[in-house]
Amino acid sequence: VKDLYQITSDTKCFSSFIKEAIQNPRKSQETTKILLNQAGSTNNFLKWYFAKGGYKEKYVDYITQTVKKAKNPEELLKISPNWGFWAFENKFGKDFFIGKPPKAIGTKKDYRNLVTNLLKNKDTGFNVKEFTNGLSGKRAFLVDTGENKYVLKAQEDFALYSKELDSALKKDKWLQDTFMKRFKENENMKSDSSYINAMIDFYLNLNNCVNATKIHCFDAKTSSVLYDYLSGTNQSITDINKQLPDLKKLGIIYNDIFSDNFREKDGVLKIIDSGESSFIDLLKPTVPNFQIELPNWSGNNILSTLGALLYLNY
Numbered sequence: 461v462k463d464l465y466q467i468t469s470d471t472k473c474f475s476s477f478i479k480e481a482i483q484n485p486r487k488s489q490e491t492t493k494i495l496l497n498q499a500g501s502t503n504n505f506l507k508w509y510f511a512k513g514g515y516k517e518k519y520v521d522y523i524t525q526t527v528k529k530a531k532n533p534e535e536l537l538k539i540s541p542n543w544g545f546w547a548f549e550n551k552f553g554k555d556f557f558i559g560k561p562p563k564a565i566g567t568k569k570d571y572r573n574l575v576t577n578l579l580k581n582k583d584t585g586f587n588v589k590e591f592t593n594g595l596s597g598k599r600a601f602l603v604d605t606g607e608n609k610y611v612l613k614a615q616e617d618f619a620l621y622s623k624e625l626d627s628a629l630k631k632d633k634w635l636q637d638t639f640m641k642r643f644k645e646n647e648n649m650k651s652d653s654s655y656i657n658a659m660i661d662f663y664l665n666l667n668n669c670v671n672a673t674k675i676h677c678f679d680a681k682t683s684s685v686l687y688d689y690l691s692g693t694n695q696s697i698t699d700i701n702k703q704l705p706d707l708k709k710l711g712i713i714y715n716d717i718f719s720d721n722f723r724e725k726d727g728v729l730k731i732i733d734s735g736e737s738s739f740i741d742l743l744k745p746t747v748p749n750f751q752i753e754l755p756n757w758s759g760n761n762i763l764s765t766l767g768a769l770l771y772l773n774y
Contacts (some may be wrong), residue, residue, distance in 0.1 A: 463498050464508045468518045478522050481743045485667055486709040488498045489772055492742045502769060509765065513590075516745050529552060532618045535560045535610050536664060540744045540751070541663035541712070545648040545655055547750045549680065554641070558662060559677035561686065564605040568679070574603070575614055576683040596648075596652055602689060603738030610676070611732070614684035615647045632687050634682050648683055648751065652716075656754070658685040660712060671704045673723070690723035690732055695715040711741035742768045
């Protein structure tokens with residue numbers, strides 16, 4: 461156990477340890493097993509993990525400083541996918557944008573116009589088909605530019621296209637500001653929202669996950685996300701996580717029971733809808749005020765931590 465406290469008692473040592481964990485996320489489970497072995501027992505590990513001056517406290521301090529220094533959301537999403545919508549709003553502004561639209565779509569302004577026109581059922585200049593199944597409060601579209609095909613998912617943000625709502629909000633500053641901010645935050649933080657999907661998929665893409673579909677951008681202003689389109693057929697969900705080995709190495713566990721969320725490309729199984737997934741990485745516990753549980757089994761409580769320890773041998 462003394463060896464574990466040596467890691468967290470020295471600031472430089474801990475900083476190096478965390479940077480290594482972030483740069484090599486696929487080694488997290490192996491590293492955690494080594495730490496558990498050094499502790500001698502689960503009980504000793506938990507004492508160190510939650511102790512004053514222990515792992516979790518030091519990690520929270522590290523992430524707090526990392527957020528302060530971050531220049532863009534991608535820097536944070538490479539670390540983990542479980543960031544609260546408010547954390548990015550506070551750091552990068554209420555209309556933050558992650559990634560960039562493909563050339564076939566155009567500029568950020570062109571992309572936002574596309575989303576608004578789709579939600580208004582207006583002509584976009586592209587061939588468009590709307591999906592109807594398994595949307596969890598989203599509207600999803602197949603957008604064919606003639607050059608490429610994309611899937612665009614958006615929360616049905618009435619403020620984008622409802623003149624009546626816009627007019628009503630302008631009559632009351634509280635409604636326009638506080639209420640709408642909370643409403644939008646709640647919409648984005650819902651399970652399987654466009655935002656939650658984007659967080660998971662950017663994390664996977666930024667860590668070069670072979671089981672992830674290419675994600676292009678997420679726009680907070682329109683609460684929408686854009687992906688490459690992959691065609692394919694339904695996939696059996698029996699032992700699905702064992703069929704997604706790189707996802708598992710990165711701590712993402714697929715939870716949905718919908719069998720149409722996968723496509724095979726070049727012999728590799730890809731996930732096209734990850735919003736119901738969990739994130740499990742004991743080296744990256746949930747940081748209060750910045751992060752959420754997806755449910756994150758390395759969360760801010762004892763039960764989720766014990767669950768993550770059990771999962772090491774799954």
